[in-house]
Amino acid sequence: MLFPTSLVGSYPQPEWLIDRAKLAGRFPPRTRALELWRIPGPFLKEAQEDATLIAIRAQEEAGLDIITDGEIRRESYSNRFATALEGVDIDNPGTALDRSGHPNPVPRISGKIRRKHAVEVEDVKFLRAHTTRKIKITVPGPFTMAQQAQNDFYPTLEEAAMDYAVAVNAEIKDMFAAGADIVQVDEPYMQARPDAAREYGLRALNRALEGVKGETAVHICFGYAAIIHARPSGYSFLGELKGCPCTQISLETAQSNLDCAVLKTLPGKKIILGVINLEDMTIETPELVAERIRRALPYCKAEDIIIAPDCGMKYLARDVADAKLRAMVEGAKIVRREVEGK
Numbered sequence: 001m002l003f004p005t006s007l008v009g010s011y012p013q014p015e016w017l018i019d020r021a022k023l024a025g026r027f028p029p030r031t032r033a034l035e036l037w038r039i040p041g042p043f044l045k046e047a048q049e050d051a052t053l054i055a056i057r058a059q060e061e062a063g064l065d066i067i068t069d070g071e072i073r074r075e076s077y078s079n080r081f082a083t084a085l086e087g088v089d090i091d092n093p094g095t096a097l098d099r100s101g102h103p104n105p106v107p108r109i110s111g112k113i114r115r116k117h118a119v120e121v122e123d124v125k126f127l128r129a130h131t132t133r134k135i136k137i138t139v140p141g142p143f144t145m146a147q148q149a150q151n152d153f154y155p156t157l158e159e160a161a162m163d164y165a166v167a168v169n170a171e172i173k174d175m176f177a178a179g180a181d182i183v184q185v186d187e188p189y190m191q192a193r194p195d196a197a198r199e200y201g202l203r204a205l206n207r208a209l210e211g212v213k214g215e216t217a218v219h220i221c222f223g224y225a226a227i228i229h230a231r232p233s234g235y236s237f238l239g240e241l242k243g244c245p246c247t248q249i250s251l252e253t254a255q256s257n258l259d260c261a262v263l264k265t266l267p268g269k270k271i272i273l274g275v276i277n278l279e280d281m282t283i284e285t286p287e288l289v290a291e292r293i294r295r296a297l298p299y300c301k302a303e304d305i306i307i308a309p310d311c312g313m314k315y316l317a318r319d320v321a322d323a324k325l326r327a328m329v330e331g332a333k334i335v336r337r338e339v340e341g342k
Helices: 022-023 041-062 121-129 142-147 156-176 194-208 239-243 259-264 286-294 318-340
Strands: 085-097 103-115 136-141 181-184 215-219 248-252 269-275 305-308
Touching: 041 121, 041 259, 041 318, 085 156, 103 156, 121 136, 121 156, 136 156, 142 156, 142 194, 156 194, 181 248, 194 318, 239 305, 286 305, 286 318, 305 318
Parallel strands: 136 181, 181 215, 215 248, 248 269, 269 305
Antiparallel strands: 085 103
16 A cells, blocks of 8 residues: 555553653653653553553554554653663663753663563564554664763773664564564664764664564654754755665654655665654644655655654644544545545
């Protein structure tokens, strides 16, 4: 099917599950932030599973073709995996600058980074058991995790990133074995720190994907619109991903009004095309969504385009997110009919 639709990763967590005001009032947590959860510890797992079912059904009812778990069990896209690794002192966090330039508590690397156990495999199994549609799961990338840490062990941050990559590689292989159709690696810091990304970030990402059999995506963006308000007009690190073995690249075009000519720099890649503006709470019309999709067609084959929001939707109100997803699905249908000549 042309123009299949999907989330980038996250769906809004219910207010009864997480304190959304606290979540929105701070930068995305890099260390664990258990204080955000409203449900007491003994009941939290069950509550998260119930909320994940809501997220799955909401995506299905909106008409999405590819379903995620909504990242409902996570306080942020990266911290649940990053703080589950050996070599990370979560009781004595460090400090690092966020992509906004503000200091933020982060995991402190105190030893060799190793994956102690699978972190998200049960999430994949739960998702696979509760939808018959194609499923995608996300995992933070090694470069981004290294940038979101205080390195007190490795001689260089590059060496830390390479060990993060080994951990991510093992996780990805286990997620495919558990039933994932697509695994997406989130690497937003490649855009935020392009010089370091060119120096060693791409090499770490490629190590994370080494030997992986399956459909893989890389998400690169300008940051959550609720947190980072200034949007550059173009990517500072994008064409370099043609040297990555991933099959899909996820990028945003709506909020930044991106010149889609940059898609020509990614030959052979499928594009997860961000067409929903997550800064503007106005609901897009299907016609506006269709126009945003059409902007990519001169530079990318229709069969290589997947339709999605610009980034994760976790900071949106649920009713706004649902309405935007329905508009996205209807907009994709408009362009699908045009291209198919129906």
